[in-house]
Amino acid sequence: MTKLFIGVDGGGTKTLTVVIDEQGNELGRHHSGGSNHHSVGEELAREAIFEGIKETVKKAGGSLSDVARVCLGISGIDRPEDQVLVGTWMNDILPSVTYDVSNDAVIALASGTMGKLYGCVIISGTGCIAYGFNRQGKSTRSAGWGPLLGDEGAGYQVGFDMLKAIVSAKDETRPKTLMTDKVLTQLCMKSEDELITWAYDPKNQGWQKFAQLAPIATECALAGDVAAQQVLDKNVQAMVEYIQSVFVKLGLDKESESVPLVLAGGNIERECLYSNQLKASIAKILPNAKPVFPSCDSGKGAALLALEKYKSASTAEK
Amino acid sequence: MTKLFIGVDGGGTKTLTVVIDEQGNELGRHHSGGSNHHSVGEELAREAIFEGIKETVKKAGGSLSDVARVCLGISGIDRPEDQVLVGTWMNDILPSVTYDVSNDAVIALASGTMGKLYGCVIISGTGCIAYGFNRQGKSTRSAGWGPLLGDEGAGYQVGFDMLKAIVSAKDETRPKTLMTDKVLTQLCMKSEDELITWAYDPKNQGWQKFAQLAPIATECALAGDVAAQQVLDKNVQAMVEYIQSVFVKLGLDKESESVPLVLAGGNIERECLYSNQLKASIAKILPNAKPVFPSCDSGKGAALLALEKYKSASTAEK
Structure with missing residues (x-):
């Protein structure tokens, strides 16, 4: 199975999750409810993100163990304590996967630069x-x-x-x-x-x-x-x-x-x-x-960002 | 007893009522609660105006029958139905007295023109x-x-x-x-x-x-x-x-x-x-x-306006 890279574009009322492969090809996408916990509360926000990740991985024909990196751009996630909270969610669903939490603007930039910051x-x-x-x-x-x-x-x-x-x-x-x-x-x-x-x-x-x-x-x-x-x-x-x-x-x-x-x-x-x-x-x-x-929506921008970050980290390790 | 002229400057949280004589001399003033009925409700707004009129007439040493004219400038009294409401209050307390209901700006103008519009x-x-x-x-x-x-x-x-x-x-x-x-x-x-x-x-x-x-x-x-x-x-x-x-x-x-x-x-x-x-x-x-x-506050401006209107009406009758 190919490695999977997941991007999440989360807002107050809806969340778009997109999965791509190592070549940047989109393998699936899923819409779930709001994931800004200030708007919908922690329980629903966490659930929207879990749902997005599980459903896109399923659409890609893979499993959670195929996920190589995740990038989440969530509105209203500005303070360090917000980032810690998202970290606990990621640790629950994908404990061994590196992830990044950004603001909306970062994944919007990535949507026009094919994932390059x-x-x-x-x-x-x-x-x-x-x-x-x-x-x-x-x-x-x-x-x-x-x-x-x-x-x-x-x-x-x-x-x-x-x-x-x-x-x-x-x-x-x-x-x-x-x-x-x-x-x-x-x-x-x-x-x-x-x-x-x-x-x-x-x-x-x-x-x-x-x-x-x-x-x-x-x-x-x-x-x-x-x-x-x-x-x-x-x-x-x-x-x-x-x-x-x-x-x-x-x-x-x-x-x-x-x-x-x-x-x-x-x-x-x-x-x-x-x-x-x-x-x-x-x-x-x-x-x-x-x-x-x-050249794509912010959800795919986030996925491309996850892929780019994965490549950079791999290059740095070599 | 001299004729009394009453000005009311009514806001959302407080109301100033001022009474003057026919020469424009201030005979008394009283502060009561808010009289914008959108802010405090009809009961309290009506009560604030009644209190102001009764207390200033008392301070002037007169009675309600000495009141010759009233001018009320009340914030939030813009629509015709608001004016009708204030009219029913005035009819209750001073049924035979002519009154005017204006917005705040009118009595502020009067405060700088000695009551002339x-x-x-x-x-x-x-x-x-x-x-x-x-x-x-x-x-x-x-x-x-x-x-x-x-x-x-x-x-x-x-x-x-x-x-x-x-x-x-x-x-x-x-x-x-x-x-x-x-x-x-x-x-x-x-x-x-x-x-x-x-x-x-x-x-x-x-x-x-x-x-x-x-x-x-x-x-x-x-x-x-x-x-x-x-x-x-x-x-x-x-x-x-x-x-x-x-x-x-x-x-x-x-x-x-x-x-x-x-x-x-x-x-x-x-x-x-x-x-x-x-x-x-x-x-x-x-x-x-x-x-x-x-040259005075809007409460006295309103009273001067009541006096000026009374004079104009008297002149017109002659």
């Missing part, structure tokens, strides 16, 4: 973070502070900026914008005043609802709306700054060869206005940054 | 709103949308902008700022990372905690901190725009005589950097705006 990733989904590694293995980040402390470029921040443009147009402190009608229609509202009840509704909290407005900004900018374009410009500019700071802090801007810059997250998908603008801005400021889109 | 008020407290009346009695507002939809100039927005400057300095996307040490000290934190737990703490929600950081921005700007000055500039600029839009919408900018601009709320008190900057910016853009600070 080198370069920078920018993720613009509901939130936004830039994360990178240099050749010496040093890592750093910018942003990732959440909606109240910043994180421009994030879906919710684009949403906030759109809503500000809409209420400012209503106040007549800013020009009218196409976004008003589009947003009110999407939210089934008759007037801007209803936005207040919606925004502060204690029964509908969370930042996702703001992030869900973001596609309207792109749509309106493409239709020539100045206010929408300003929202995109401001958020693209912020992302450029995050990326630049990661490059500078790691010395990546001084590399003579091109450095991978992975563009990940729902807001900067291939060929959208937002990602095109981001690429154009980056080209001016960081000419050696090579924007790439993920 | 003419001109504009800008309030920068925890939130921010601009509100005005022209000579024809037409009113309008700008801002007042709350922390997620805008309201720059508000205490919480100054706080958000400060925190963004601090985390951006940590990310090295913005220069270092004096605000970092001052804010971390005030919040008893060792590093910026602790801001995340503090900002999103489900046990310590609410926007007041962000607004409480605002005085540090002024302090740091006075010490020459560029980032702090930028925070103030941005928020002052927004307030100028709100004021300008109220002036333009009401035609106040076209008045040949000076128009009162009342500067109210804890962030723009007399002779502070923030209000001085605001006054300087307004002088350039709206030369006929005459900035004034409230």
